[in-house]
Amino acid sequence: MTINDFIEKFAEAVEIEDASALSANTEFRKLAEWDSLAYLSVIALLDEEFDVQIEMDDFRKLNSIQDIFDACQKD
Amino acid sequence: MAYLQYEGVGITALSAAVPKRVIANREYTEVFTKEEAAEIVDKTGIEQRRFADQNTCSSDLCLAAAERLISDNGINKEDIDLLVFISQTPDYRMPATSVTLQHRLGLGQKTIAFDINLGCSAFLYGLSVVYGMMEQSNLKKALLLDGETRSKVYSPRDRRSAFLFGDGGVAALIERDPKFGKSTFSLNSDGSRADLIMIPAGGYRKMSSAETVVEKVVDEFGNMRSDEQGYMRGGDVFNFVIREIPRDIKNTLTFAEKSVDDFDYVVFHQANNFINSYIMKKMKLDANKIPSTISKFGNTSSVSVPLTIVSELKGKLDGNKQLLLSAFGVGMTWATGIVPFVDCKISEIVEVENGQAV
Numbered sequence: 001m002t003i004n005d006f007i008e009k010f011a012e013a014v015e016i017e018d019a020s021a022l023s024a025n026t027e028f029r030k031l032a033e034w035d036s037l038a039y040l041s042v043i044a045l046l047d048e049e050f051d052v053q054i055e056m057d058d059f060r061k062l063n064s065i066q067d068i069f070d071a072c073q074k075d
Numbered sequence: 076m077a078y079l080q081y082e083g084v085g086i087t088a089l090s091a092a093v094p095k096r097v098i099a100n101r102e103y104t105e106v107f108t109k110e111e112a113a114e115i116v117d118k119t120g121i122e123q124r125r126f127a128d129q130n131t132c133s134s135d136l137c138l139a140a141a142e143r144l145i146s147d148n149g150i151n152k153e154d155i156d157l158l159v160f161i162s163q164t165p166d167y168r169m170p171a172t173s174v175t176l177q178h179r180l181g182l183g184q185k186t187i188a189f190d191i192n193l194g195c196s197a198f199l200y201g202l203s204v205v206y207g208m209m210e211q212s213n214l215k216k217a218l219l220l221d222g223e224t225r226s227k228v229y230s231p232r233d234r235r236s237a238f239l240f241g242d243g244g245v246a247a248l249i250e251r252d253p254k255f256g257k258s259t260f261s262l263n264s265d266g267s268r269a270d271l272i273m274i275p276a277g278g279y280r281k282m283s284s285a286e287t288v289v290e291k292v293v294d295e296f297g298n299m300r301s302d303e304q305g306y307m308r309g310g311d312v313f314n315f316v317i318r319e320i321p322r323d324i325k326n327t328l329t330f331a332e333k334s335v336d337d338f339d340y341v342v343f344h345q346a347n348n349f350i351n352s353y354i355m356k357k358m359k360l361d362a363n364k365i366p367s368t369i370s371k372f373g374n375t376s377s378v379s380v381p382l383t384i385v386s387e388l389k390g391k392l393d394g395n396k397q398l399l400l401s402a403f404g405v406g407m408t409w410a411t412g413i414v415p416f417v418d419c420k421i422s423e424i425v426e427v428e429n430g431q432a433v
Contacts, residue, residue, distance in 0.1 A: 035296070037114065037115065039310050040349055043314055044313075044317070044349075044353050047317050047318075047353075053314040053315075056308060056310045056311045056314075059310070
């Protein structure tokens with residue numbers, strides 16, 4: 001999956017209608033749509049697409065959409 | 076590998092009680108706005124819950140369910156040799172609520188009575204304990220009572236838990252009969268995640284004090300609760316559940332040499348629709364086989380699996396039915412059960428107000 005595909009799926013999960021408003025550098029915590037419910041959707045997205053679970057203590061360190069994408073790339 | 080198997084023990088009758096008071100989540104707007112409520116309901120699928128009034132405890136719900144069960148099935152109380160009460164919302168810190176229920180139900184002093192404190196997976200743990208005692212003894216009948224008043228546990232000012240939990244109680248009659256065949260349970264625990272769902276104060280680690288009852292702002296969103304109220308780290312609970320639950324179900328099926336297709340119904344702990352739908356999708360399960368009461372009763376902790384059976388499978392359990400049960404939550408603990416139901420008699424749900432059936 002490319003970062004652009006991921007941005008689209010992220011937008012869908014967080015229910016942002018226009019994915020083009022987002023970029024790899026978007027700081028997702030500053031989005032109006034970001035809340036604990038959106039977080040659950042992102043957890044489901046990461047599990048479904050990458051078979052990855054990121055614990056909350058680690059997830060807290062991530063700021064941009066690119067950060068999430070990078071954290072999902074397995075060695 | 077902690078798998079347990081029992082032979083020739085089963086649930087012969089099942090009943091349930093819920094508080095009469097209905098909370099409609101979309102109108103639950105004393106603290107949060109209608110828009111916030113709608114957003115949460117859309118995501119969790121919890122439209123309604125039942126809230127116990129101040130005169131109704133978990134034990135009262137179980138008592139009402141048990142009395143209904145006893146009268147519907149013409150049970151001789153002298154035949155009940157074992158009473159187990161499951162709850163994390165007991166009447167007192169001591170004595171054990173099961174013992175008060177022995178008296179309130181009019182059972183004899185020879186009754187074996189004790190409590191199990193565990194949380195959402197506890198009905199399966201309880202079944203396993205009772206099946207074990209029944210299989211290895213000459214006890215005649217056992218009553219497994221499971222009640223929770225989670226509405227009294229969580230802060231109505233904490234958005235992350237205010238819309239999820241409801242109250243209920245069930246009674247299960249458990250007897251020996253070769254017709255049941257074999258039951259299999261997988262019971263698991265992970266105490267490294269004890270802090271994911273917790274009521275920090277009010278036990279003996281952090282005893283009740285003037286400070287523990289003070290409501291405080293606990294996060295950047297302005298959610299409020301005291302240390303005597305429960306909290307849940309929903310994200311990590313979800314991470315945990317989607318990793319462990321499908322795995323435990325698969326391993327238990329492999330151990331018992333069964334496949335999901337062998338089951339008439341799969342009954343999950345009713346956490347919320349988001350979690351439950353995701354598990355169903357991830358495991359590619361047939362939605363027609365998965366009854367749900369999330370929308371009308373919310374998350375009733377350990378009560379949710381048997382309450383869903385009473386509410387949704389009444390009239391559908393004639394003959395020999397194979398049920399797969401899965402429950403998970405606080406602890407963390409999680410459990411899978413392969414439980415045959417043979418001609419299980421299910422009573423109508425009783426409503427309770429002021430501690431009494433109405």
